[in-house]
Amino acid sequence: MAHQRGGSTVEAVKEPHSVSLKVLRLSRPSLSVQHPLPLPTPGASPPDSPNTFPASSESLAYPSAKNDAFILSPLLTLPPAFGSAYVGETFSCTLCANNEVLPGSVSAKVISNVRIEAEMKIPSSSTPISLILVPQTEKEEEAEKGKEHGVDLEPGQSLQKVVNFDLKEEGSHVLAVTVTYSETTATSGRIRTFRKLYQFVCKGCMVVRTKTGALPSMGEKGRRWALEAQLENCGEETITLDMVVLETKEGFKSQGINWEIIGEGEQMDRPVLMPGDVQQVCFLVEEVIDDEGSGPEPTDGRLVFGILSLGWRGPMGNRGFLSTGALGARLK
Amino acid sequence: MESSSGGSTPKRHSRHGSSGRALPRRSTRGPLDINESPISPSSGPTTPSTLTHNPSSLLSPTASQYATPRIPSPAIGSNLSNITSPSFRTARTTLSPSRSTLSTNSQKDFTFLLRPEIYHPLTLLDVPPPFRVASTQPDPSSPLEDLIAQGHLRSAAIKAAQLLTSPGLNTSDHEQIFNLIYTRLSCLTLCNQTTLASQEVKALEDLNSGYYRNDHDGTHLVPWELRVLAVRLQGMGFNDARRGIMGYYDLAREARLTLTGLKKKRKVGAEGDENGKLGDDIKMWETRLEELGIRVAGALIEMEDLEGATRFLATFKPSSDEKRQELEVRKALLWLCLGDVEAARKCISALSTNGEQDHERKVILALAHTADSDFDSAVEVWEELVASEGLEKGEMAMCKQNLGVCLLYLGKMDEARKILETLTDERNSFHALTFNLSTIYELCTERSRALKIGLAEKVAGMQEEDGKKVGWEKVNGDFKL
Incomplete structure (x- = not known):
């Protein structure tokens, strides 16, 4: 993300968190660009010529049999960078909470009830706008009334959510994400939470x-x-x-x-x-x-x-x- | 540090100072400089100049780092233009016919393309660790053909440069020289070293120059492939994208002239044995001309004139129904890139709804859904394509890869990861696949580096298995390392 502010831990726990949060701005995927080498001329090279020319198929974005000299291919690539955010666009972002407990580790921590909440702070208002996270899992839908249940994560598992937000103002926006989870060991259990802030500037287009x-x-x-x-x-x-x-x-x-x-x-x-x-x-x-x-x-x-x-x-x-x-x- | 190096002459600073060395100096400015002043009188009157010269010595070495000393000197260029007369063929044959009959191709000297300083050394800095393992490297003595056949393109690029600069090479054997140069440049572009290639290609200078032509019949001594490749690379090397477009037009003019000549010949000539060969030639030049057109569109897109590219593609007059459909697919991709999804949809409305054309149509359709941010519909079409029969292997890999990407947008990262990993199991290693999978790895753990290295090891392993072209040359960027 454009700029990540130092994560502020709500709890004063020194022990590292068992759950990590990763984010990626989901701008549209782009078409892969290719620079095809000159196509072999049909029947031009005599068969005894040394085969020291790499095949033009090697220069394609994917091993296509079509061997097209065109620069654009239909292959999709995920956004490589945050890019620019403009007024009038919809800002999309994916949030992933990951259980970082090593499988088979001695601590045997169990991570359950993982929840992600996200808010957007906009320039014109001091109250952040809370964002809707999609998709909802069945369990979450059931628990909607109580607002208590999150998702249980096995070691190495992730909870992925997507947020969308219509950008309407120029200036500094802050996406604030809070992750809450229960960490249970054989002897103890506690609810832990942390919050991360991602700041970006929205410009007029x-x-x-x-x-x-x-x-x-x-x-x-x-x-x-x-x-x-x-x-x-x-x-x-x-x-x-x-x-x-x-x-x-x-x-x-x-x-x-x-x-x-x-x-x-x-x-x-x-x-x-x-x-x-x-x-x-x-x-x-x-x-x-x-x-x-x-x-x-x-x-x-x-x-x-x-x-x-x-x-x-x-x-x-x-x-x-x-x-x-x-x-x-x-x-x- | 200051006191020890301060004793040496300031000249040395400016000559050898690299950015790495200059930076710590800058950060210690202020207090240290004051401390230095009591010592400075001992080194005599040079020291004050050390201080004043410092800012410039900070700047100049970094600048000279980029401007590599290996850029061909202008002396060679002027030399070349001295050899070649501007009005090449006619002038020479009319002025000195006796000499032209004597001079054969073999007498043309291409030493200026064989200078070792043209060919840069390749560093391993950008190559991921798993690809540097000695066991995966080919035997340096293997012949060039083998290196190419096995997909060791990096080594092939190095080998080609070695052969070009070896003393044993006949400086007038143009066929071998140009073949080697093509191998060198094309392999560089395939190893993510296009920038290097764009510097090395400058040595060829003006490929339209008469010096590159046979004095007898005016045929070009440089293989067509190299002339086409050099256009884009020289455009980059001379930092002039328009030059690239002009270069393609120059080649297209030649292709047209040749075509006209050949067609005239066919008309005049008797319908003898020659006709078959003539027909093949005509076909070949038509293909070349068409390819040049597509490359001009590509050059416009590369210089970010997408609108110009759409206008240019609109001028195409495809000769057959098949070509027309190919063109519509290209136009659709361009419209999507530009963001005009409706125009893209319009392009494919003409495509048939069965067979291979239906596949192409659906691919564009799925991309159009993606552009509309309707990932549910996109996934549906990709799934339909993946389940369909008769999809060629590479196209199948593309569809699966795109399905994986779209699933990520729907919050189905686990499924996406599984699909992309399965593709690597099936020995696919193209850039978008490894890049996208690495992005997913970054999303799903803090310890993504281990996963990315693991992926790189997997791809590096692909190279060995049957010794044939499986792995492509990889750089750190392919795995986000």
Whole structure:
């Protein structure tokens, strides 16, 4: 993980814990890259030529018979590092509590009732948010009411959980994990617990700038505006814009005039934003005149159209989602 | 330390100072430097300069460590361009026809590729301990062919360099020289030493130069494989990814010209015995041209221009139905990488739902589920694939491996571990497998190092068993060691 704070032991026990906690951020697995050697030219080499060229199959990501010269293979690799965390993404992480008692050791400690709890501390609040751990085992489901039972672990066994958390704020986040377990020997038994903190920084990935301009109205139809927005990828990864929608309030309707409008026989090309790229989008906003002939009323000299929602996909389909605050036009 | 080395001249510091030596000095700055000053007058007027020179001597040795002294000197380059006239073939034949008839290939001298300083020594630093055991190492006197056949690619790389720099080599035997260079460079890339290869490949300089051509008929003296391999490596070596793309286009131009020539010949020539050979040649050049196209896409992806790569792949016009499906699979992989899962799904909608094509379709489908973070559905498809018949052995290993990875995301680490371990039992040792399994080992115990070493030992053992290519050359990174 990005940064692990010194584990603070709740109990003042000097004896090392019999259970360890290991974590891994579960970003999407990636496709393995291969750099295939030049393919042998069919029938080009005379049979008596010395066989000193390593076979190009040796350079493939896995022993495939296809011998493709393409750089991407369908083989999945687990994330090698923590990477960057961005606002709008879902943070996933796996937590493993492992019984570290050596099999057949003299101490003969029995580890039972192992439980993991996780909380996320976010910048805007001093109260941490407790996280749901998946998957639930049958035993845990049964014990849900009493909240007493954990899982018994044989030496070398692990309890694995996955947590998901939607990142909504920029700044320092702390994932706090508490492991509680019972340690029983022939003569004694006790409940032990420890807590580990993992800190990481969440950055913004998308900067949205908007501008509203009044358009000449068309006869009786009411006022019209053009709402323009610049979407900047300020992260470090290439993203594909999935959707950009202006969610209008009552009294307004809007129409996107962006990439989703395609001519006949054309394919929709979703905009790809490399780091630093900016995409301009535009929406046509019209006020809806009701039967009595009145439109939406301004508040504090300002008309609020609605909010802009945007969704994107990062590498390997990693999803991001963001909504802006209220957007509108100031009336003069 | 300060007082003993302080007596020697500051020059020595700057020449031999390595980062390892420079660092402790830096940390003792301050109090020690003050202590040093009473001693300094004894060593005369040089000492004040020791202090002032220190910062620079800290920096310069580390810099020179990276810029290896073995980089070919510019003198050789200028030498080469002196030999080769820019307008190579026509100029030479028209100006001095008598000389060109005399000069045969064997008279071209390639000594500049045989200098020992081109070929770097390979260290064992990055090789996991179980692979360093003497018993697993091949006999150094075994011929190159055997080393290659047995998968001892590291040793083969070393052997090739030895042969290239041995005095017995005929400096104008271009066939042998280029074959050895190809062996050397390709083996380096297979031993995770691509950076080294990208430095060594610089010695070849401009492979389009006329010097590399036969003076009689203009045929290239360098095997096609080496020319293709050199493009990417030189792009890396000269730190210019675009050069790589240009290099492939240069080769593609040549392939096109050759193809046009061959096709013309076929049209004009009588339908005699030659036709069979001609047809084979045409096929060969078509394959080469197609491969170059795929390599350009790869180069774009490597320089992280994924969008450019999608646009480039969209320009392909596959010649057959089979090729079209292959192309769709590649496009789908690229879309997935870019994150446009819908576009990836669209690519496979055209694939048939039976036979091998169905396998390919399902692989992409499972990957698309993965990209959607729908690991339950992904696992379902992988399981279906693993249970299906007619899956080729390597593809089966890939599907099982991916199934294991997806299970981890569902909190089923034990199952995942079992699947990956079974794959290593079946003598699979590809990078993603050992890397992923090592990651799982790191998750499931504090004592993961022992498990990872155990895995490395297992893979090292695979090499010996039947002496044939089983194990691939491994580095510490393969086992997260």
